[in-house]
Amino acid sequence: MAITDRQTATLALAHALSAAEHGLPVIPLSATKLPALRSPHHDEDLPVTCRGACGLPGHGVHDATTNPAAVRALFAAAPWATGYGIACGRAPHHLIGVDLDIDATGRNDSVVALQQLALHHLFTIPPTVTVITPSGGRHIWLTGPPGVSVPNSASRLAPGIDIRGAGGYLVGPGSVTTRGTYRLAPGAADLSPAPCPRALLRLLTPPARPHHPSGRPHHGQGLVRFVLAAHEGQRNTRLFWAACRAYEHGFGDALADALTDAAVRTGLTEREARATIASAARLTSGRPMGPEDVERPGRFP
Template sequence: MAITDRRTFTLALAHALSAAEHGLPVIPLSATKLPALRSPHRGDDRPRSCRGACGLPGHGVHDATTDPAAVRALFAAAPWATGYGIACGRAPYHLIGIDLDIDTTGRNDSAAALQQLALQHLFTIPPTVTVRTPSGGRHIWLSGPPEVAVPNSAGRLAPGIDIRGTGGYLVGPGSTTLRGTYRLVPGTGSLPPAPCPGALLRLLTPPAPTHRHHSHPDDRGRGLIRFVLAADEGQRNTRLFWAACRAYEHGFGDTLADALTEAAARTGLPEHEARATIASAARLTTTRCEPPR
């Protein structure tokens, strides 16, 4: 390992240990902002819903821990790590990340969009931990109630506003990526994550779905199956992967996996290839629903 790489790794570990000491569950990240450890199930033919129960590292955000010894062990297994991720939705803060992206085209202003939402729905963002991203965007940290699972989303609230909730993670301050370093906005590092305003929380949590028959996919699932069935020969794997990602993001991926496999098989995709594609989607979306920025 080069001296610069070793220094970057050492700093990342130090920042991760500090975050863990403050109750934030962490995992090592590579310079691409993805979990540094690969899944131990990546060669499996069939999708697995393992979330770390096998005892092996490499389950993305499910590896996140506040135990210093476990943090050191994860980083020791990934000496190429240059940063760390902080798991959202976990005790004690049940962190919610508001990711304000920068649109280089100038068409969308995420900060202005958030301000407009605040005016429209009568809430204010309280003083809280804020992290500046290498692109010039910001991550706003908020604390959610333990009984509410905030889903991850990209652009659903407004263009350029992504949400990191349960099952997602935020790139921690002090992390170095291919685009630069994540840094705390001055004056916010000593603050705890502020409680998420109730009006904003309601925007972030869609109504609970009603399931008439738990053994059958809901309307969204049927739409995804139709999407796969409509694939031409050159689109089969791509369409299946996209549909599986959407299913896992919305929490019914495991339920829909067999139906998606059957649909892909009807288009001519071999079953083992279809299941491998769905497994890849499951691994991707359990560590991140959309790439963190």
């Protein structure tokens, strides 16, 4: 089946409208799980900070809406969309996504890591919407309280556990991607997203870290050494992890050149290194980014 056929696009719109009806703001996604609409500012030379104030679509997660007419208009502008994204952190649900990755060998160490965190910090994950990804990973949907902003993060809680919060999105139920379809886990069809346990919420909203406007802290050198120690097959992953940690600690921009130099020495091109660091900056800053998914035409938990 061609991923861009009419039936797939029609089902994507139906799923999106069902989600919007349940108060979940949505945007159309391409088969690569990225926002389907191109930015109206893509030809502009200066950095663009517009989040939709120009009135045109193409601002990623900032286009997300629950208005049925607006949802239809977005999908009409992107007839190639095969799925939809659900904006996290937005009222009324203030959705938080816990993404449990499967590693390249098919191991689900992230599930074990979450269980260990739960035991150590005395919380349990309540019955909630859970999505099975094409790779076999899981996305756990939780809700946060109003006024609490949960940042996006990659492997900060533990290796393989990514968090989608404010500025991020989850790929919606039934979306079709180049890797397959995201589906609701057995028994999840009649559930609603459950409140995030308080102990877990505290882990997801760490206190603000001090900003270092000039230079970089000494332990930034440890991140550079971490990148330098990468072998073939792990260079990009190590660089991304190190860049995420640097931006979370407030000195990502100050360390970017050193991380780039280290990555180039391991075999990446400067362009590849800069792109990876930019991705880490977007993910940790709360700007639009990220994927997560589920299934069932016209039905939503």
